[in-house]
Amino acid sequence: xxxxxxxxxxxxxxxxxxxxxxxxxxxxxxxxxxTGKYGEDSKLIYDLKDQGGELLSLRYDLTVxxxxxxxxNKITNIKRYHIAKVYRRDNPAMTRGRxxxxxxxxxxxxxxxxxxIPDAECLKIxxxxxxxxxxxxxxxxxxxxxxxxxxxxxxxxxxxxxxxxCSSVDKLDKVPWEEVRGEMVGEKGLSPxxxxxxxxxxxxxxxxxxxxxxxxxxxLSQNKLAKEGLGDMKLLFEYLTLFGITGKIxxxxxxxxxLDYYTGVIFEAxxxxxxxxxxxxxxxxxxxxxxxxxxxxxxxxxxxxKVPCVGVSIGIERIFSILEQRVEASEEKIRTTxxxxxxxxxxxxxxxxxxxxxxxxxxxxxxAEVLYKKNPKLLNQLQYCEDTGIPLVAIVGEQELKDGxxxxxxxxxxxx
Amino acid sequence: xxxxxxxxxxxxxxxxxxxxxxxxxxxxxxxxxxTGKYGEDSKLIYDLKDQGGELLSLRYDLTVxxxxxxxxNKITNIKRYHIAKVYRRDNPAMTRGRxxxxxxxxxxxxxxxxxxIPDAECLKIxxxxxxxxxxxxxxxxxxxxxxxxxxxxxxxxxxxxxxxxCSSVDKLDKVPWEEVRGEMVGEKGLSPxxxxxxxxxxxxxxxxxxxxxxxxxxxLSQNKLAKEGLGDMKLLFEYLTLFGITGKIxxxxxxxxxLDYYTGVIFEAxxxxxxxxxxxxxxxxxxxxxxxxxxxxxxxxxxxxKVPCVGVSIGIERIFSILEQRVEASEEKIRTTxxxxxxxxxxxxxxxxxxxxxxxxxxxxxxAEVLYKKNPKLLNQLQYCEDTGIPLVAIVGEQELKDGxxxxxxxxxxxx
Numbered sequence: 001x002x003x004x005x006x007x008x009x010x011x012x013x014x015x016x017x018x019x020x021x022x023x024x025x026x027x028x029x030x031x032x033x034x035t036g037k038y039g040e041d042s043k044l045i046y047d048l049k050d051q052g053g054e055l056l057s058l059r060y061d062l063t064v065x066x067x068x069x070x071x072x073n074k075i076t077n078i079k080r081y082h083i084a085k086v087y088r089r090d091n092p093a094m095t096r097g098r099x100x101x102x103x104x105x106x107x108x109x110x111x112x113x114x115x116x117i118p119d120a121e122c123l124k125i126x127x128x129x130x131x132x133x134x135x136x137x138x139x140x141x142x143x144x145x146x147x148x149x150x151x152x153x154x155x156x157x158x159x160x161x162x163x164x165x166c167s168s169v170d171k172l173d174k175v176p177w178e179e180v181r182g183e184m185v186g187e188k189g190l191s192p193x194x195x196x197x198x199x200x201x202x203x204x205x206x207x208x209x210x211x212x213x214x215x216x217x218x219x220l221s222q223n224k225l226a227k228e229g230l231g232d233m234k235l236l237f238e239y240l241t242l243f244g245i246t247g248k249i250x251x252x253x254x255x256x257x258x259l260d261y262y263t264g265v266i267f268e269a270x271x272x273x274x275x276x277x278x279x280x281x282x283x284x285x286x287x288x289x290x291x292x293x294x295x296x297x298x299x300x301x302x303x304x305x306k307v308p309c310v311g312v313s314i315g316i317e318r319i320f321s322i323l324e325q326r327v328e329a330s331e332e333k334i335r336t337t338x339x340x341x342x343x344x345x346x347x348x349x350x351x352x353x354x355x356x357x358x359x360x361x362x363x364x365x366x367x368a369e370v371l372y373k374k375n376p377k378l379l380n381q382l383q384y385c386e387d388t389g390i391p392l393v394a395i396v397g398e399q400e401l402k403d404g405x406x407x408x409x410x411x412x413x414x415x416x
Numbered sequence: 417x418x419x420x421x422x423x424x425x426x427x428x429x430x431x432x433x434x435x436x437x438x439x440x441x442x443x444x445x446x447x448x449x450x451t452g453k454y455g456e457d458s459k460l461i462y463d464l465k466d467q468g469g470e471l472l473s474l475r476y477d478l479t480v481x482x483x484x485x486x487x488x489n490k491i492t493n494i495k496r497y498h499i500a501k502v503y504r505r506d507n508p509a510m511t512r513g514r515x516x517x518x519x520x521x522x523x524x525x526x527x528x529x530x531x532x533i534p535d536a537e538c539l540k541i542x543x544x545x546x547x548x549x550x551x552x553x554x555x556x557x558x559x560x561x562x563x564x565x566x567x568x569x570x571x572x573x574x575x576x577x578x579x580x581x582c583s584s585v586d587k588l589d590k591v592p593w594e595e596v597r598g599e600m601v602g603e604k605g606l607s608p609x610x611x612x613x614x615x616x617x618x619x620x621x622x623x624x625x626x627x628x629x630x631x632x633x634x635x636l637s638q639n640k641l642a643k644e645g646l647g648d649m650k651l652l653f654e655y656l657t658l659f660g661i662t663g664k665i666x667x668x669x670x671x672x673x674x675l676d677y678y679t680g681v682i683f684e685a686x687x688x689x690x691x692x693x694x695x696x697x698x699x700x701x702x703x704x705x706x707x708x709x710x711x712x713x714x715x716x717x718x719x720x721x722k723v724p725c726v727g728v729s730i731g732i733e734r735i736f737s738i739l740e741q742r743v744e745a746s747e748e749k750i751r752t753t754x755x756x757x758x759x760x761x762x763x764x765x766x767x768x769x770x771x772x773x774x775x776x777x778x779x780x781x782x783x784a785e786v787l788y789k790k791n792p793k794l795l796n797q798l799q800y801c802e803d804t805g806i807p808l809v810a811i812v813g814e815q816e817l818k819d820g821x822x823x824x825x826x827x828x829x830x831x832x
Binding site for chain 2: 001005013016017018019020021022023024026030046048049050051053058080085087089101109111113114117118120121124128203239242243244264296336337338351352355356359363365366367368369370372374375409
């Protein structure tokens with residue numbers, strides 16, 4: 001848990017540095033609140049038993065509850081973070097940091113602002129956190145739902161299939177294109193031509209120059225949505241240049257993010273491996289993601305009033321498992337407590353003296369422990385320090401009591 | 417949330433000072449794990465819908481999951497804390513800090529040790545936390561399940577009715593004796609004589625002298641359980657004297673704590689009010705409680721191996737509501753963010769300069785914000801500082817850019 005505390009602290013520091021306040025929402029939501037927000041992942045929602053009350057589900061992420069909270073409290077402007085657990089009826093994969101119950105660390109900016117400034121800040125936050133945690137090389141992929149939708153349109157995907165084809169594209173980080181193409185054509189009934197056309201686009205990734213090129217693309221540039229998305233993407237990259245972080249950011253047309261609620265910019269940070277070899281660095285998994293969801297709050301407002309939002313979620317469980325594996329490999333011993341001193345005795349019958357001394361230490365704010373035995377052996381007390389990593393031992397003895405002093409010994413060196 | 421953070425920090429500091437490590441258990445437990453541990457409160461457990469898996473419930477407290485965790489992982493010795501939410505299908509009462517979903521802050525010591533040393537440490541912890549949080553005068557009531565059971569026996573309560581009569585006694589902090597007596601005799605079929613006899617005992621409270629007197633009580637002293645409990649209570653008070661905290665501790669025969677799993681010492685801390693008046697200070701509600709549960713871990717061990725445990729739970733929601741009410745009454749304004757400086761501009765078209773400057777501040781670890789507008793008015797930027805309590809504003813202007821400096825203004829005094 002020591003590693004976990006360090007990671008939480010790094011993330012919370014960053015969120016606070018960017019002016020976010022913390023809010024908390026309940027772990028239950030009305031079942032209807034969650035329905036229809038997660039695309040094909042909705043089957044993973046945990047429902048509560050009807051016990052004579054409302055139909056409740058456990059939250060699936062922190063974004064939908066946040067949007068529901070904004071609408072309910074008529075908040076039109078807030079920057080907040082929320083670190084809490086979410087629940088999915090999924091197949092856990094411990095080593096890859098995938099669980100049924102896990103923490104999410106979310107930062108969101110809600111409000112009507114000039115385009116792409118909050119979006120750029122979200123990317124800056126991901127950059128700061130991944131740099132700070134020293135997880136190794138990383139890349140932040142960026143795309144835009146409007147560009148994807150525009151691309152689907154010019155490739156000949158019917159409107160009604162945008163979302164389900166988007167879910168297929170979302171699988172490209174895990175399975176090869178051929179398989180995704182198979183799903184599109186076989187299961188989802190897309191024409192092979194449309195699929196092939198999508199296949200050409202989703203290979204593209206780059207920076208400002210790719211954005212410029214696509215703005216000139218004869219088909220895409222004719223599509224209103226794609227043009228809007230590409231224009232904003234250009235603006236985003238200008239801001240990212242001012243932040244000095246474009247080196248780690250890639251505009252990537254294969255990035256889809258399956259959740260239904262995204263409406264604009266989407267992004268995902270992946271860790272890279274294989275730099276030392278000649279080959280290209282390969283992604284070893286997503287550790288952060290997010291995007292813009294301008295329509296979600298309006299879905300919960302009785303009058304449909306919209307509150308534009310953009311946010312980022314840090315995949316903290318995967319980060320934990322990476323850092324924990326690293327510590328395990330290094331065979332470094334991590335202390336589980338912070339105790340500074342063990343109050344011990346050299347002779348028997350000194351429990352009273354030990355208890356008096358430790359109460360003084362606690363009252364002085366010193367982290368101290370005592371063995372819960374009337375007459376522990378000195379050797380056992382020293383062994384306890386060795387086992388738990390307590391650096392100091394305060395030894396009460398008869399002579400010391402007479403002299404009115406306490407012997408303090410450094411466990412590692414036996415210095416007194 | 418600023419108050420909440422302060423309270424959490426005070427409690428975590430105390431738990432760490434006493435050498436506890438932090439552990440986390442899942443929010444779900446198998447339904448059967450929770451069954452039969454909470455006496456008459458079991459009806460408040462939230463069950464999950466059967467979605468083709470196990471029958472799950474949401475945890476009702478952190479103690480039963482902790483015991484299950486110890487048995488499952490064969491841990492026989494640990495000192496841990498756990499701060500997390502628990503769930504009860506109860507009628508919420510916001511002003512009194514009672515909710516369906518709420519935090520518990522638990523500290524527990526598991527292991528086979530010499531009697532009453534860990535128990536005394538739990539009381540010391542409650543004393544430290546309530547002193548530290550300055551909630552006003554408080555009293556920690558202490559009793560022992562063995563003394564209660566012995567008392568029930570000598571009063572003529574049949575063995576089979578111990579638990580349910582214990583639940584009735586538990587209500588004494590909320591309803592008068594006459595009503596509790598009515599429940600015992602009317603609903604639970606206890607003889608009026610036995611009830612009257614209990615009534616005499618539950619009026620008693622005091623310190624070491626009461627323990628000594630009861631050890632001489634002709635009936636109680638004949639009862640094995642009561643004698644054992646009173647002997648340990650005496651030892652406990654000796655240790656509490658060494659810790660210097662007996663002034664706030666009262667041995668109270670009316671304290672029952674209804675949960676089924678307690679086996680030894682039980683305690684509960686209440687806040688007091690009415691000191692200034694002539695009357696006795698009256699309790700305004702429980703803010704911490706706990707006790708010894710030596711049998712619980714064994715219930716989850718396939719071989720029934722016991723691990724003695726004692727623990728304390730801090731009622732943090734009530735503490736929040738007390739402190740929040742106090743702040744509200746004082747009309748003190750609490751900041752919700754920690755932002756130190758707003759990066760602002762005096763003229764138009766300086767978004768680029770603002771973004772460059774704020775990236776530098778963030779990279780230097782400074783908590784900074786910027787308005788998400790291309791051309792905000794200086795007045796609006798200063799107003800934002802006033803509204804959110806940001807103390808400093810860094811103003812970028814054309815002249816300053818030429819000079820290569822930034823004007824820093826203290827919002828409150830307008831000093832530059």
